[in-house]
Amino acid sequence: MSTVQISAHISPTTKQELERYADAHGLKKGFVIEDALLHHLQALRELPEDVVVPVRLVLTTASFAQVVERTQRPRKPTAAMRRLIRGTGQS
Numbered sequence: 001m002s003t004v005q006i007s008a009h010i011s012p013t014t015k016q017e018l019e020r021y022a023d024a025h026g027l028k029k030g031f032v033i034e035d036a037l038l039h040h041l042q043a044l045r046e047l048p049e050d051v052v053v054p055v056r057l058v059l060t061t062a063s064f065a066q067v068v069e070r071t072q073r074p075r076k077p078t079a080a081m082r083r084l085i086r087g088t089g090q091s
Contacts, residue, residue: 010018022029044052059067077085
């Protein structure tokens with residue numbers, strides 16, 4: 001089977017996790033990367049866009065300030081949220 005080489009910059013932490021996983025399972029890093037990429041691309045094709053949760057969220061300074069504000073002063077849960085958490089909400 002013909003292959004091509006690609007290059008990507010990844011964080012040292014990601015590299016360590018990749019190496020740890022590949023070593024623990026006796027796999028080549030290239031195989032793990034291609035398998036993960038194929039899996040991710042298939043999910044993007046098959047799942048509705050609104051159910052795919054990004055690995056990273058990029059926030060503006062203003063939106064980050066809102067996150068900080070909401071974590072420091074959380075709102076009270078609504079009745080619907082309490083029912084959902086209890087498992088008595090609508091199915």
